[in-house]
Amino acid sequence: DTEVTQTPKHLVMGMTNKKSLKCEQHMGHRAMYWYKQKAKKPPELMFVYSYEKLSINESVPSRFSPECPNSSLLNLHLHALQPEDSALYLCASSQDYYEQYFGPGTRLTVT
Amino acid sequence: SQQGEEDPQALSIQEGENATMNCSYKTSINNLQWYRQNSGRGLVHLILIRSNEREKHSGRLRVTLDTSKKSSSLLITASRAADTASYFCATDLPNDYKLSFGAGTTVTVRA
Numbered sequence: 001d002t003e004v005t006q007t008p009k010h011l012v013m014g015m016t017n018k019k020s021l022k023c024e025q026h027m028g029h030r031a032m033y034w035y036k037q038k039a040k041k042p043p044e045l046m047f048v049y050s051y052e053k054l055s056i057n058e059s060v061p062s063r064f065s066p067e068c069p070n071s072s073l074l075n076l077h078l079h080a081l082q083p084e085d086s087a088l089y090l091c092a093s094s095q096d097y098y099e100q101y102f103g104p105g106t107r108l109t110v111t
Numbered sequence: 112s113q114q115g116e117e118d119p120q121a122l123s124i125q126e127g128e129n130a131t132m133n134c135s136y137k138t139s140i141n142n143l144q145w146y147r148q149n150s151g152r153g154l155v156h157l158i159l160i161r162s163n164e165r166e167k168h169s170g171r172l173r174v175t176l177d178t179s180k181k182s183s184s185l186l187i188t189a190s191r192a193a194d195t196a197s198y199f200c201a202t203d204l205p206n207d208y209k210l211s212f213g214a215g216t217t218v219t220v221r222a
Contacts, residue, residue: 004153031208042199042212043154056209090153097208098142102153 004103006091012109015081021106023074023091031097032074034066035090037105043090049074050097081110115200115213123219130187132216134200135180141205143176145185148197148215157185157198190220 004025013019023032031050035043047066048056054066063085065077074091086109092100115136124130134143142161146154160167160176160183167174173186187194197217201210 006153040215042215045209048208050208088151092154098203098210099144099156099159100154100210101156102146104153105151107151 004091004093004101006089006103006106008106009104010107010109012111013078013081014111015083017081018077018079020078021076021089021091021108023076023103024072025093025101026072027093027095027101028071029093029095029101030071031094032068033092033094033100034064034074034076035092037088037090047076078108081108083110086110115202115211117198117200117213117216119216120214121217121219123221124190125221126190126192128190130190130194130218130220131184132198132218133182133184134213135182136200136202136211136213137181138204139178140202141207142203143174143183144201144203144210145172145174145183146199146201146212148199150196154199187218190218192220192222194218195220 007022034046037043045058046060049068052068063080067075088105090105091103094100115134117134144159145157148154158169160174171188176183197215199215200213
C-alpha cells in the first residue's frame, strides 16, 4: 500500500469552530509532514514528525496543533482560524526524509 | 523558505511535443527532486537526482543537474493530455530534512 489518505476532502468551518484533519499511511514511513498550500503557490512546510515525535515546527501559529497518535496517523487540530488560513492542507510521509509521498489534501475554507 | 525558482511560469504545448522546464537554486544541495501536481490534488513524486549525478531518466522524463550553475531541467518527451499539471522542483540541503519547493511551472498540453 503506497497511499497516503486524508480526511475530510473538503472542510468549511467558522472562525470559532474546532475541527481536525486526519492523515494515515501504512507504508511504515518514519517521517510525516503537514504542508499548507495557497492557490498557485508551492507547498509551505508546517510541521515534521520523526518517529512520532515533533522535530520541526516552522513557526506555525498555535491555532494549528499537530498530533501523532501512532506511526501511521497524523492529525492537525484547528481552532479559532482566520479566513487567511483557507488553503489546501497536504499531508506527506517519507522513509528516507527525501522522497515524499503526498496525500490528496484537505481543501479548507474558513468563513 | 523557497530556494528554487522555475521558468517558465507557464508552458502550453501541443500533444506529442516535448516540454522543458528549468529550476535554479541558490545554495549547495543534497538532492533535487521533481514533483507533479494535478489541479487541486496532492503532489506526486517523479524523480530524484543526487548532487553527484548529472542526468537521470524515468520513462518519458529526463532530468539533468548542473551543480556548477545550480540548475536543473526536466524534459517530458512526447507529451500527452494527462501531462497537464503543475511541476515543482524541490531541493534538500545536507543534514537538513526539509524540502524547499520552487514556484512551479504550469504545463498545459493541448489535444
